[in-house]
Amino acid sequence: MPFDPDCVFCKIVRGEIPAAKVLETPTAIAFLDIHPIAAGHTLLATKEHYPTVSDVPAEVMGAVAKELPRLAQAVLKASGAPALNVIINSGRESGQEVPHLHFHLLPRQAGDAVRVRWPRQKYPGDEMEQVRRRIAEAVG
Numbered sequence: 001m002p003f004d005p006d007c008v009f010c011k012i013v014r015g016e017i018p019a020a021k022v023l024e025t026p027t028a029i030a031f032l033d034i035h036p037i038a039a040g041h042t043l044l045a046t047k048e049h050y051p052t053v054s055d056v057p058a059e060v061m062g063a064v065a066k067e068l069p070r071l072a073q074a075v076l077k078a079s080g081a082p083a084l085n086v087i088i089n090s091g092r093e094s095g096q097e098v099p100h101l102h103f104h105l106l107p108r109q110a111g112d113a114v115r116v117r118w119p120r121q122k123y124p125g126d127e128m129e130q131v132r133r134r135i136a137e138a139v140g
Helices: 008-013 058-065 068-079 127-139
Strands: 021-024 028-032 042-046 083-087 102-108
Touching (some): 021 068, 042 058, 042 068
Antiparallel strands (some): 021 028, 028 042, 083 102
């Protein structure tokens, strides 16, 4: 899946759409989000088109993820934030708006307006073991 001609991130990679790039390697590109949640909100994407995390070959994911520590340090330093969220939304139902694999690096400040709290629940009966078994079998 090298490129999708309709994908906005593929257009950024090809230089058809301008972007505020902060990092570029043979496999990855990072740029500021045009609708930031906070100043410094950065997107780290694959250069080739892979819609979701489950579509990316392991070697590509490794090369892109390798850039996370360096990019996170730069975002923290530049934004002055003491913390950040690193988020991947994978699939429309998860909140992914652009179907091209990307990480959000979101600078965080104490008391900011972002709320990242998931509702927690417990597995009833032996459901945890059943789910664990199905995942383990699917992993191979």
